[in-house]
Amino acid sequence: MTASAESAYTSVVARIARAAQAAARPAGAVTLVAVSKLQPWEAIAPVLAAGQTVFGENRVQEATERWAERRQGLTLHLIGPLQTNKAADAVALFDVIETLDREKLARALADAVQKLGRTPRLYVQVNTGEEPQKAGVIPEQADAFIAAVRAAYGLEPEGLMCIPPAAEPAGPHFALLAKIAARNGLARLSMGMSDDFETAIGFGATSVRVGSAVFGARA
Ligand SMILES: *Cc1c(COP(=O)(O)O)cnc(C)c1O
Numbered sequence: 001m002t003a004s005a006e007s008a009y010t011s012v013v014a015r016i017a018r019a020a021q022a023a024a025r026p027a028g029a030v031t032l033v034a035v036s037k038l039q040p041w042e043a044i045a046p047v048l049a050a051g052q053t054v055f056g057e058n059r060v061q062e063a064t065e066r067w068a069e070r071r072q073g074l075t076l077h078l079i080g081p082l083q084t085n086k087a088a089d090a091v092a093l094f095d096v097i098e099t100l101d102r103e104k105l106a107r108a109l110a111d112a113v114q115k116l117g118r119t120p121r122l123y124v125q126v127n128t129g130e131e132p133q134k135a136g137v138i139p140e141q142a143d144a145f146i147a148a149v150r151a152a153y154g155l156e157p158e159g160l161m162c163i164p165p166a167a168e169p170a171g172p173h174f175a176l177l178a179k180i181a182a183r184n185g186l187a188r189l190s191m192g193m194s195d196d197f198e199t200a201i202g203f204g205a206t207s208v209r210v211g212s213a214v215f216g217a218r219a
Pocket of ligand 1: 035037058079080163193194195209210211212213
């Protein structure tokens with residue numbers, strides 16, 4: 001591993017541990033999802049060699065090409081929008097799908113789970129900033145959507161995920177996500193990226209999705 005790749009990765013790992021400690025949360029309370037989308041293999045290999053086992057990807061096809069032949073021992077998270085026609089491919093590859101946000105997708109995932117006999121862990125994505133261009137269920141519809149996912153499709157989400165608006169302080173969005181999760185009995189929160197993962201840990205993130213701070217800027 002090159003010195004710079006090692007120091008970027010180990011520094012993110014150390015910052016996560018410090019932020020967890022500062023928030024009086026136990027060591028190991030926060031999982032680093034290393035976001036490898038659009039990264040060259042030369043950037044990923046040293047992080048893999050350093051022991052990182054949890055990776056996040058935005059696109060099903062890119063992730064399949066990168067990981068399908070070497071996914072042994074790894075945990076793969078889909079963190080990008082999922083089209084229903086890719087649901088089966090996503091269920092086949094990923095351990096965690098973080099972007100469940102509509103009933104049509106819930107149905108497609110339930111069908112794929114049945115067909116493939118493989119049940120990825122699921123997160124519901126919430127569009128906390130109600131941005132029209134962004135995926136995710138809007139906050140006021142989140143409770144009803146989570147209830148429908150459980151009742152109509154027999155799926156049990158384990159947490160919520162959000163991507164706050166780039167131009168706003170992230171803290172209030174993280175707080176809102178935590179509140180929606182708590183009132184729906186969901187224990188896990190996927191929130192925080194390179195620029196704000198320490199803030200997210202302060203608001204209770206159980207996993208942070210960090211790309212450029214680990215691997216360097218994307219192509
Ligand atoms: C790309 C991406 C990330 C990682 O972003 P960085 O700013 O590089 O850490 C995290 N979450 C989602 C949903 C992403 O698309």
